[in-house]
Amino acid sequence: MRVVVMLKTAEGGRWIVPQVEELRRRGNEVIVVLPAGPGRLREQLHRAGVPMIDSPFRFRFRPTLATAAQLWSLRRLLRRLRPEVVHYHHYHAALAVRLSLLGLDVARIFMVPGPLFLESTPIRTAERFLARLDDLVIAGSAHTADLYRSMARREDALAAVPYGVDTRLFRPVDAATRAAARRRLGLPADVFVAVMAAYAYAPKSMVHRGTGIKGHDVLLAAWRSFTRDCPRSRLILVGEGWDAAGEEHRRELLRRFDVAADPTVDWFAGVIDVRQYYAAADVSVSPSRSENHGAALEAGACGVPSIVSDAGGLPETVNRDSGWVVPTGDVEALAAALRGAHAEFRSGRLARRSPAARDHIEQRFDSGDCARVVADLVETTGGRQPVSRRRPAAAPVG
Known part of the structure; x- marks a missing residue:
């Protein structure tokens, strides 16, 4: 045929x-x-x-x-x-x-x-x-x-x-690979690491007017609130602007949230392989205003639990054992979820979500x-x- x-x-x-x-x-x-x-x-x-x-x-x-x-x-x-x-x-x-x-x-x-x-x-x-x-x-x-x-x-x-998602390409790493990934990024073992992997898209005229659909602004605002109580944390944003307008939107976000002056935030553009960042991560964040399944599939396949908004298909990517779902666009709810993940990181319970995250993606996606x-x-x-x-x-x- x-x-x-x-x-x-x-x-x-x-x-x-x-x-x-x-x-x-x-x-x-x-x-x-x-x-x-x-x-x-x-x-x-x-x-x-x-x-x-x-x-x-x-x-x-x-x-x-x-x-x-x-x-x-x-x-x-x-x-x-x-x-x-x-x-x-x-x-x-x-x-x-x-x-x-x-x-x-x-x-x-x-x-x-x-x-x-x-x-x-x-x-x-x-x-x-x-x-x-x-x-x-x-x-x-x-x-x-x-x-x-x-x-x-x-x-x-x-x-x-x-x-x-290709569950053979995206898969959990062993402790030695995780430690090496953290060393390359200058991340001590006791630092809580959140990753958001997504292109930056310029605001659309017909939907979600004036805001980027991936929700970078929501995460950056929530991160400010979160790090007041949990300063020994690092946010890694991965992804450039989708096009010229998207790149301008990304640069506007960098200026608005003064990312260059924030030692807890790094934004990497031009990345081909995001697996090195998931290897170092404790949690993935997908705060989109509109989404299918997005980066939560790659994160979960790598055994990284996710915090996702309730937009589109994102809630389908996690269950109660593998992640959190927060209301779309709710800065304080996202900050609270980050605090919850951080508390589990400190107690050692967060790592227990890794097998559940992997199993959920492997079975369904x-x-x-x-x-x-x-x-x-x-x-x-x-x-x-x-x-x-x-x-x-x-x-x-x-």
Whole structure:
């Protein structure tokens, strides 16, 4: 079976790679359509030998003749490729594919990497009708699936499967590796270390106006409160701005919270491998205002307990033994959770959460298991008997 996979980025979206590899392992032909230009996703797909084609559509919806011409070129490309299934991620890609495939007999699958676009009332209203053009919507979290149910999406055209995390790549380290990671970062064994790994995104105009969706500002404000009582602590922020606007937002946060003058905070940009920071961490923090599962999956796979906001799918990433859930945007609640984790660190109880964190992610969010479920759904939607029926579609997010 020929499957075309389409995304709006050549940089992010590396979570599609296990799905692509699983489909190819089963003998399916997979072609990935990406925007022109370099990016880490393109590099990873190239190393795996996956065929790629530059998208003629530039993923900007403006009422111009150029937009119409790009959509027509995309339609011609998809007709030439003659796929049985087009599998698309990101809302802009979904809109482009839906418009380009009007009137064509091709199975369409939209896999939703996060709920942010559904938090805009106008977009959510439009999506109630536009999603009817999809044969199947695969929600990346149980939370997103519930949003589609509230929009009257039929159960037989809806599944909930996470993108997951590579639990072989992200795994707990031994004591010697942890000690070495701390030495490299200049962190004594008795210092409590919190890590937040996330790109900085500029504030959006249609949702969460004026604030970054990842909640860096919430954590930095909570950290100020927390360190008044627990000064022997260190916060490590990992990640640059997603784009030029995101980098400007990051620099504004550095200025607003005077990070350069705070010896308890470090912010590292340009990091390729975050595992060294999880090796040194005692807790991971994900204070997002909107999120699918985010960095909490990588942290949990590494055996690091998490403090997460109750936004989107984040509460699905922890249980009572592996972490804490706090109200979105609540600075004092986040500071209190940090104090609770710190108290457990001092008593030695925090380390007991590590096996529970690892087990929760391994059982529910292993990317290999999730990719097999997605491949089953793609093959079924494309009219082929799936190679694997190891578990039902909704099982991984439980």
